[in-house]
Amino acid sequence: MRTAPTIMHLDMDAFFAAAEQASKPSLRGKAVVVGGLGPRGVVATASYEARVFGVHSAMPMAQARRLAPNAAYLVPRFGLYREISEQVMGLLRELSPLVEPLSLDEAFVDLEAGGSAWDAASARLAGAKLRADIRAVTGLTGSVGLAASKMLAKIGSEQAKPDGLVLIEPGTERALLGPMSVRTLPGVGPATGDHLRRGGITTVEEIAEAGEDELVRLVGKAHGHALYAMALAQDERPVVAERDSKSVSVEDTYDVDIHDRVRVRVEVQRLADRCVGRLRGTGRSGRTVVLKVRRYDFSTLTRSETLRGPTDDPAVVREAAARLLEAVDTTGGVRLLGVGVTGLADYTQEDLFAQAAAAEERAGAEKDAGSEPVGDAPAAGPAGAPAEPAERRWPAGHDVRHAEWGHGWVQGSGVGRVTVRFETPYSAPGRVRTFRTDDPQLEPADPLPLVDPAAAAEPGPATARPADRAADQAADQVSPLPASRPKSRSGGGGEATSSP
DNA sequence: TCTGGGGTCCTCATACCT
């Protein structure tokens, strides 16, 4: 275990919602909920203003709407989030080559390995500067945890939220963890939490007191050992850059359960194609094809088949998925279908024997099955499908450009109308106008950068790096506590050191 | 109230081989 708090965990605050607020001036300070807007959607992120109403991630969207009927409801724009994420990861890589992204909005950084920190003071300085840089470059806020291990750095950033920094001094870990709920520890979810509670264990301290054997008895071998070590604040996991993914999958939940077996087959073929598209995008191939079916009653089953060798051939994956589907009873209806590939390899070695066998099977299948079209269905949907509804063509929150009114975003659409608010990240809150969904002057547009490039380049030479200005601010902020706290939420803001 | 999408890891059962 290292002795200095030089592992950093960065967590962007309410990332998707904050990005939308930065991009849409009229939503700043308002309740914003990002997630699936269909009848079976769930909340991906809620802004802090929406959380006041009890809205939180993974909540069914219908419930969120009841709790916060006046919030803005938007579909996620992963393209925008990815761009912002890359900017943030770029800033992290300036601190160290050892950056381990966990998702678009979270990462670990080994500051010591990058030479950017070696003790508590330098780590705190690096954290403060990073937070200032993130704000300057993206206009968003992130929370930073600093500790001697990954687990504690993550707990630190959680405590720091929103918009803060917490450094956990080595030596204080066990006293800090002791009274916390077992649910604080990574890997303890509802099920494990329940197991532990039934064993009379609700706090981290009680895990440590129970002993390793008792834990293994309660939650199994691997989990028990890991949990016991974490309760003692022992976590030697290194920060690992560049993890290879181990599987690729796509899945769709349907607004209405599918009962028609033919339609189920068509959907599985489509998912297989999409899956292979993604697989090829990563330049890899896979050996095991997995079919996932969630039935009308939410029971989920998976079926898998391992091929002779890795493939990225859409026909091979389609056929494997179709074979797997034949073994699944879908009477009663399915609400979700998914196709995935695991056992990924970097090479696309198509086993000649397997290929020949597949071709043979294909020939046989075509003779038997007759008319079923295997070719690509038109992207717009199956033949005879109704025209796309307006909500799909003009998704809530997406950017648009109007020939006359300029840049804006879709506030809502339906019954042949689309409502647009005309504003940009750098403008004042804008006006709202409504158009026909087929208005030729209206077209989809790319998101604009959240920080005005013109304004950012303004002072000094064109190459002036926001980081430099941020560094000055950071130096002011480092100690003692910052003079002012942005945002309204109390608790957790600013910078702090845990001291039991 | 009614539960997304994309992943990782672990456990258990079974089959097969030595």
Add this chain to the structure above:
DNA sequence: TCTGAGGTATGAGGACCC
């Protein structure tokens, strides 16, 4: 030849994470 032990691959399911 039969039986059992142990290793490895495979398949299914569940818990967890963001």
